[in-house]
Amino acid sequence: MRTRFRGQTRREVMLIRGPAGWAEFGPFPEYGPVESAHWLRAAVTAAWEGLGAPLREQVPINATVPAVAPAEVEQVLANYGDLDSIPAVKIKVAEPGANTADDVARVAEVCRLLPRAGIRVDANGAWSMAQAVSQLCKIAEIAGPAFEYAEQPVAGIEPLAELREQLRSRGVPVLIAADEAIRKVDDPLRVAALGAADLMVVKVPPLGGVTRALDIVNRSGLPAVVSSALDTSIGLSAGLALAAQLPDLPYACGLGTVSLFEHDVVAAPLLPSAGVIPVPLAEDREDGKVVRSPEPDPELLHRHRVSAERQAWWFDRLSEAYDVLHGS
Numbered sequence: 001m002r003t004r005f006r007g008q009t010r011r012e013v014m015l016i017r018g019p020a021g022w023a024e025f026g027p028f029p030e031y032g033p034v035e036s037a038h039w040l041r042a043a044v045t046a047a048w049e050g051l052g053a054p055l056r057e058q059v060p061i062n063a064t065v066p067a068v069a070p071a072e073v074e075q076v077l078a079n080y081g082d083l084d085s086i087p088a089v090k091i092k093v094a095e096p097g098a099n100t101a102d103d104v105a106r107v108a109e110v111c112r113l114l115p116r117a118g119i120r121v122d123a124n125g126a127w128s129m130a131q132a133v134s135q136l137c138k139i140a141e142i143a144g145p146a147f148e149y150a151e152q153p154v155a156g157i158e159p160l161a162e163l164r165e166q167l168r169s170r171g172v173p174v175l176i177a178a179d180e181a182i183r184k185v186d187d188p189l190r191v192a193a194l195g196a197a198d199l200m201v202v203k204v205p206p207l208g209g210v211t212r213a214l215d216i217v218n219r220s221g222l223p224a225v226v227s228s229a230l231d232t233s234i235g236l237s238a239g240l241a242l243a244a245q246l247p248d249l250p251y252a253c254g255l256g257t258v259s260l261f262e263h264d265v266v267a268a269p270l271l272p273s274a275g276v277i278p279v280p281l282a283e284d285r286e287d288g289k290v291v292r293s294p295e296p297d298p299e300l301l302h303r304h305r306v307s308a309e310r311q312a313w314w315f316d317r318l319s320e321a322y323d324v325l326h327g328s
C-alpha cells in the first residue's frame with residue numbers, strides 16, 4: 001500500500017482461475033470462515049460463471065483520500081491524474097487516533113483543491129451520535145452543495161435512521177449512505193425497509209458476487225454506489241462489472257482503489273483516467289460483449305508471490321470458507 005489504509009500497509013489476496021476467467025479471493029485477515037464464504041462465493045461465480053454483459057462501457061470513479069494530514073492531500077489526489085477530471089472525492093474520517101479538527105481540515109483542503117468535485121466522507125461507523133451530528137454540520141457548511149453524502153457515519157441501522165432525523169431537524173439534510181449496515185448484516189435489505197439511508201454502498205465480495213449484489217440493489221429500490229475493498233485489478237473487474245450492469249448509476253463509484261497500491265498483478269492496472277475506468281470487455285461467442293477480468297502477468301505474480309508459510313495460511317482459509325459455502 002502507498003499509505004496505511006484500513007490499518008494495513010500490505011495487502012495479500014488469493015487468485016483463482018476458472019473456465020470463465022480469473023477471480024480474486026481476498027477476505028481481510030481478521031475475517032472468519034462465515035464472512036469469508038461470501039467472498040469465496042463471489043470468486044467462484046466470477047471464475048466459473050463470468051461477470052455478465054455490460055450496459056455501459058466506462059464507469060465514473062471517485063478519488064479516495066485516506067486519513068492523511070491536510071498537507072498530504074494534494075499528493076494523494078495527484079495519483080488520480082488531472083485534478084479537474086475527478087468527479088467526486090471520498091474522504092476517510094474518524095479513523096482511530098484522528099482528531100475531529102484534522103478530519104474537518106482534511107475535508108476543507110479537498111474542497112480548496114477541487115472546488116467542483118462532489119464530496120463524501122466515510123466514518124466506517126466510528127462516530128458517536130453526538131460526534132456525527134456535530135462533524136457533519138461542520139462539513140456540510142464547508143462543502144456546501146458539493147456535499148453528496150456521508151457514508152456510515154454511525155454504526156448499525158437504527159442509529160443511521162436516528163441520525164438522519166436529527167440532521168433534518170437541524171436543517172442540515174445530509175444524505176446518508178449505508179455501507180457496513182449492508183454488508184455486515186444477515187439482511188442487507190433491512191436498511192431500505194427501515195428507511196435508514198438515502199443510498200447504499202455495495203461491494204461485490206461481501207454480497208457473494210455480481211448477480212447477488214445486482215439483485216439486492218434492485219430489490220432495495222435505493223441508488224447504489226459500487227465500491228471496492230482493496231482489490232487488485234482482477235478483483236476490481238467484478239466491481240466494474242456490477243457498476244456496468246446497474247440500470248442507474250447516479251454517483252461516481254469507489255473503484256479507484258488500485259491507486260492505493262504500490263504494485264498490481266496485471267501489466268495494465270485498472271486505474272482511473274479522466275475520471276473514469278473503462279470496463280474490461282471480451283467478445284463471447286454466445287453472449288456478445290461480456291465483462292472479463294484481466295489476465296495476471298506471470299512475471300508480476302512471481303515477483304509478488306507470498307512466502308510458503310503465508311500460502312499455507314491462505315489455503316487453510318480457502319478450505320474453511322469452502323466448507324461453509326459447501327454446507328450452505
Ligand SMILES: [Mg+2]
Nearest residue numbers: 122124151179
Ligand atoms: Mg465505507
